[in-house]
Amino acid sequence: MLPVAIFLMVILASLVGYSMRLSLLANQGSIQDVQGAQAYLAAKAGVEWAAYQVIAPGTTSMQSCPTPPNPFTINGFNIALTCNQTNPMPQDRAGTQNIGMYTITATASKGAAGALDYIERKVTVSLSRCLMGTEECS
Template sequence: MKRFPNPERMRGVSLVTAIFLLVVLAGLAVAMVTLATSQQTSSALDLQGTRAYLAARAGAEWGVYQVTRANGACATSTFPLPADSTLARMKVTVVCTRTLDTVSKLQRYTVLSTACNTPGSGACPSPTNSIDYVQRVVHVEFSEPGQP
């Protein structure tokens, strides 16, 4: 003869099981939301990094153009990129230096272009502790125009 458990002793088991399942499901939901948020932030920073690189490259090309085609001036400039472009909110600081190469006796130019998305002081690089700050640097060196 088989004995069945006493129904009085089984009371409350389903409540404990339901609470356990709710806690597990809530933990999974929190983990999923945290993962989705971090991936969204990472994706946004990756996009901003690409924009900053393209802005720095544009600044380097502008600096090289100023030396080779415009007026030959080698100076420092800071400028924002057009507000209606995909590089809006980027600011570029271009630093150009000229030195004399002692071996070849040619003028050597160095163009250092730094782009960032939230310059606090008005120029890049900007000392900031912002979590969404992005900065990229492009460095170009070349001899005086028309020379080898």
């Protein structure tokens, strides 16, 4: 009877250990999901900040790519911002409307690369700005 009791105790202990491990992994997965969503929102906020600087409401001149503050952090995430601008191109044959194209990429990261808790998300936006003197582009 004693060997059967020991066998059952070992089986129950291993089942409890296995269920605790599953619970821990599920908890870690949930934390990474939440941090991934936060990183995405931080990257999106970085792109929106740069897009606002490029669009510059109220100005009638083509804006250059913005220089982010150093360090550029949002909600604890480090934001790496890149911006590429093409030269303004005439939209019509007379060359009266200028269109500037911008590609803005923001990468939000937290933690050390290669670590289990490292989170990184990247958002890229392409936008254009049209200028026609003081008038809006059609």
